[in-house]
Amino acid sequence: MSPSAPLSSNSPSASPASSAPILEVADVARLYPGRAAVEAASLTLAPGRVACLLGPSGCGKSTLLRMIAGLEPVDRGAIRIHGAIMSEPGATTAPEQRGVGLVFQDNALFPHLDVRGNIGFGIQSLGAAARRERVAGLLARLHIDHLADAWPHMLSGGEQQRVAIARALAREPALLLLDEPFSGLDGHLRGAIRDALLADLRAMGTSVMIVTHDPEEAMALADDLILMSNGRILQTGTAEDCYRYPASPAAARLLGEVIVLSGSARNGVAQTVLGAVEVPGAADGPAEILLRPEALSIGPAGAPATVMAVRFVGNGYRIHLESGALAFSIRQQEPPPAPGEHVFVTLGAPASASTQTARPATGPREN
Numbered sequence: 001m002s003p004s005a006p007l008s009s010n011s012p013s014a015s016p017a018s019s020a021p022i023l024e025v026a027d028v029a030r031l032y033p034g035r036a037a038v039e040a041a042s043l044t045l046a047p048g049r050v051a052c053l054l055g056p057s058g059c060g061k062s063t064l065l066r067m068i069a070g071l072e073p074v075d076r077g078a079i080r081i082h083g084a085i086m087s088e089p090g091a092t093t094a095p096e097q098r099g100v101g102l103v104f105q106d107n108a109l110f111p112h113l114d115v116r117g118n119i120g121f122g123i124q125s126l127g128a129a130a131r132r133e134r135v136a137g138l139l140a141r142l143h144i145d146h147l148a149d150a151w152p153h154m155l156s157g158g159e160q161q162r163v164a165i166a167r168a169l170a171r172e173p174a175l176l177l178l179d180e181p182f183s184g185l186d187g188h189l190r191g192a193i194r195d196a197l198l199a200d201l202r203a204m205g206t207s208v209m210i211v212t213h214d215p216e217e218a219m220a221l222a223d224d225l226i227l228m229s230n231g232r233i234l235q236t237g238t239a240e241d242c243y244r245y246p247a248s249p250a251a252a253r254l255l256g257e258v259i260v261l262s263g264s265a266r267n268g269v270a271q272t273v274l275g276a277v278e279v280p281g282a283a284d285g286p287a288e289i290l291l292r293p294e295a296l297s298i299g300p301a302g303a304p305a306t307v308m309a310v311r312f313v314g315n316g317y318r319i320h321l322e323s324g325a326l327a328f329s330i331r332q333q334e335p336p337p338a339p340g341e342h343v344f345v346t347l348g349a350p351a352s353a354s355t356q357t358a359r360p361a362t363g364p365r366e367n
C-alpha cells in the first residue's frame with residue numbers, strides 16, 4: 001500500500017468507500033533550517049477510525065500532528081478537514097476553528113476548577129443548560145460521573161487523562177488528536193486504561209489520531225497504522241498488513257524484530273541459507289527477504305544452526321542462533337535446547353494456531 005492510499009482500504013471494519021474522509025493530508029512538508037521535520041506526508045482518515053502514528057523519537061510524529069491541529073504551518077502541501085482546506089503554505093486556520101481536539105501527554109487540567117468545570121471550560125458560549133447537558137453526557141460516556149465534583153489533584157493519572165479527553169471532546173471536534181497520551185501512566189495499568197478509553201471513544205464514533213512510539217500500543221489500538229521514519233511516511237495500512245507485508249525493511253523494523261536474508265527469487269520462491277521462502281509477486285533475481293522470528297522454529301530437519309544463548313522472556317524463551325554467517329534469534333514456548341547444542345531451523349509455521357498464520361514478512365531490497 002502506498003503512503004497516500006486510503007488508510008481504511010484493507011481493514012475489516014473499514015467505513016464504506018463512499019464515506020468522505022474526515023482528514024486529508026496531501027504531500028505536506030515542514031522545513032526547519034537545515035532539515036525537514038516532515039517531508040511529502042500524505043494520508044487520509046475515514047470517519048470513526050482510530051489511526052496511530054508510529055515512529056522513533058525525532059521522526060516528525062508530533063510535528064505532523066501539530067500541523068494537523070493547526071499549531072504549526074505547512075511549508076508545502078495541504079491539509080483538509082471535512083473537505084475544507086485548513087492549511088496550505090502561507091495560510092493556517094487557527095486550531096480552535098478547525099474542529100480538532102488536542103490532548104498531550106502532560107495535558108494539565110485547570111487546578112482551580114473541579115472536573116465538571118474543567119470539562120465545560122471551552123463551551124461557555126453554549127448557555128448554562130446546554131453546557132450542563134453536554135458535560136453530563138461526557139461524564140457518563142467516559143464513565144467518570146463519580147468524579148464530577150472532584151478536584152484535579154484528587155485524580156489518578158488515568159482519571160486525569162479521561163477528564164482531559166472529555167474536555168477536548170466537549171467542543172465536539174471532528175477529530176481527536178492525542179500526542180503520546182498514555183506515556184505518563186504506570187506500565188501495569190497502562191494497557192487496561194488505554195483499552196477501556198479507546199473502547200469508549202469507539203462507542204462514541206470519535207475519529208482519533210494517536211501519536212505513539214510504542215509498536216505494541218500502536219498495533220493494539222489502531223484501525224489504521226501510519227509508520228514514520230526520518231520525517232517520511234513509510235507505510236500506511238492495518239496493523240496486520242504492515243506487520244506481515246512491510247513496504248520496506250525500515251517499515252518492518254518499526255513493528256518488531258526482523259531477520260534479513262539475502263536470496264534469489266524465481267517464480268515466487270526465494271532460495272536462502274535457511275531454505276526456500278515463498279515471495280509471491282517478487283520479481284525474479286536477487287532479493288532481500290525479511291522474516292519475523294515466529295516464521296522460524298527448531299525442528300527435526302532444516303538448516304543447521306548452533307545455539308549461542310537462551311533467555312527466558314516471560315511467555316517463553318528467546319533463543320539466539322548462528323547458522324553460517326547469519327546470527328538471529330527465535331522464540332519458543334517449549335523447553336529450549338542448551339547453549340552449544342546443534343539444531344535444525346525450519347522455515348514456515350509449525351502446526352500450532354498461534355504460529356500457523358505467521359507468514360514470512362517479505363520486502364523489497366533496501367538500497
Ligand SMILES: Nc1ncnc2c1ncn2[C@@H]1O[C@H](COP(=O)(O)OP(=O)(O)OP(=O)(O)O)[C@@H](O)[C@H]1O
Nearest residue numbers: 032036037055056057058059060061062063064213
Ligand atoms: N521548532 C523547531 N525548530 C527546529 N527543529 C524542530 C522544531 N520542532 C521539532 N524540530 C525537529 O524536528 C524533528 C521532528 O521532531 P518531532 O517532535 O516532530 O518528532 P517526534 O517524532 O514527535 O519525536 P518524539 O517522539 O521524541 O516527541 C526533530 O529532529 C526535532 O528536533
